[in-house]
Amino acid sequence: MKKALVLLGCPEAPSQNPMAVYSVYKLTSLGYQVTVASTPSALKLLEVSDPEEFYVKNKIDIETCLENLEEGSFDLLVGFVHKDAAVSYFVTFYHILNTNSIAVVFEKDPELLENYVESITGSTNATIVSARAYHNPTPIRVKFDRALKKLED
């Protein structure tokens, strides 16, 4: 079975948690075994959103995941990026895993959004999904679906 890692950033942005659940749902439906790596606070949001683990079955602390990560551990990396630190984490996970990767970049400030996208473009070959978004996950979801479709074609 193909394995995907969904990497969450700081849970401050409201769109991240619904997009995390949605991405796990989509990737599972595409045949991936999905693990979500996150901070303890982002994990709490997931646990409350999906109390019976209907969608999110495998969760791991981001630091523990990073510590034990090796090339080949996952077939796909999906990282949510809405802070400078999340850019650094995504790029680091990308370089360790050396596999197909999608960076889901979202920010309400267009300048910051552009900076994050440039940093990822300049240091990885990841597919980038970017949207000006904060509260509303729809623009991110639509572009994420398109990127997944491309990946599967």
Add this chain to the structure above:
Amino acid sequence: MTFCLETYLQESENYEILISRAGFKDCIEVIEDHAPETIHVKPGEKILGVRIIGIPPITIGIDEKKGTITLPYTKPCYGTAVVELPVDKEEIVNIKALDIKE
């Protein structure tokens, strides 16, 4: 016992934070301005027991005279900080061996 940066920062006061809650690029500039010698490493390399997080090539500062290294330290919700801390000579040799020599 193996040196662990996480534990060291929690238990010791013998380190200096040069900048905190900053962007990664700003932190790299601080390291380059501060350290007399720099090397560059790949993201994910382990230094002092932790994986170094950032955008390659990641600059690590070395001050052999003071016996310190200066490195970026990133946490998801707090951004990146630059920490200068003392390390022994042997560790400096190990860290220099990670240089990707641009």
